[in-house]
Amino acid sequence: MGVFRNRINVMLMCLCLGLLWGGCPTAPQTEEKTTSEKKNEEPTTQTEQVPDASTQPETTENEPVVDKASAEPAQGEATNEPTKEPVIPDQTPTETAGQEGGKACTFNEDCASEERCECDEKTGCFCRVGTRGTGKNGVDSCKTSNDCETALCMEDSEGGYTCSGPCQTDADCESKLPTCTTIAFLGRVCIRKQP
Template sequence: MTSRLSLSLLLCLSACQSDPAVVADASTDLPAVDVPAVEDAPLDAPTALDGGGRCSFNRDCIPSERCECDEATGCRCAPGARGTGLPGVTSCASGNDCQSALCVEATRGSLCSDACTMSSDCPAALPRCLSISGVGRFCARDPSIPDAGVDAPPGCEGACATTDLQATFGSRRGAFERAQHGRLASGRLVIESHSGGDPACPTMSSPTPRRTLSLRGVLATADATPQTQADGLTAVLFDFGGDLTSAPLLRATAVRVVPRGYTANGYVSLEVTATFPGGTITGGLFAPHCDSLDD
């Protein structure tokens, strides 16, 4: 498994460590974060410069190796060709596509990233310099930017117009960076939140996303009264990429949404809490209307 990072900040790079301490860059006043050094390894453990050592980026490895990560053993240098993708420019499916070995979720799909010391080091597409203990600092997307270029409608700015759903399944975590909705024959709504795939309204030929949270039976209202399963609401997780679970489909055992805004044939905005066997998905979503999702 190669390194691909979601904004929820569980990397393949840190999958074998305890919960990472995350710090957002605030230009030059970012507090220091302790990062385990190669010298901390046991004496019989190889270092990156000797080959086969621990790593966070390709630059930590000898030229004939690249940084590869596995959930069971962590990140180590291993023989293999390095990618050529540039940070903030090149789309990627895994760290093997990138010069740095780091592929992260962006506002649209995924982009190659790289190390940074402050936000001014980062490209416009990945403007935030974040830090994870045990990994280091890297460029990431700004979660406050509305999804995939969607303009915030009047009365629904800021968090209301943002999708920031986060999934936690044990040590595995993942983000959902965009959402869309359609109208069911009953007049209720179906909402799909995605990671990866095509941000355009779905068609039969659309690429499969990494994962999708499907909410069905949502009442078409801006009334902030909570809605639950007792109101006919259901939630299903499709983990197409296998990043969160070993099951491609999981049904929620409990789900609750609180509307933040709604306009007919325009958008729906919700706060979501969904509980699944082994994990949860929580956060906000902003979902423009897609005719292709209507019954």
């Protein structure tokens, strides 16, 4: 029994020292068991008790142990970590409303009946509440796109400006804007005859 108690004491001491210094003393030599004691004992395997890693903080020899709960700042306390900005979805002119609201548009027909398609160089073209123009494609003169039923005012062959609009072929266009062609971001529209 004395041998068994001695081994337990050595194991406990080893465990304590192992936690503190990372070392374990060699077991002291104990008295030799007689062969009759060895026969009566059941074979046992000696296992070293290792501390549970999930409950012990991971440290190196020179690193101090810091309690994470006490290291966190209290509510309202300043931290050195940068603040996280909220994620804002991509806001391209075709996906968002203009300054006064409304969806992106090319022509008045892209908007609700009480809205017209208004464009400016900074924000692009968006549907906004307002009275639509009445100028006809290739027929009526215009000063701004708001003068035209389509919301498109183009330079004509005579040096002035005429209401334009969508087309499929030249047959859909009138004399002031006789050519149907594809314009980037607009599609096929009536334009002046090219020199």
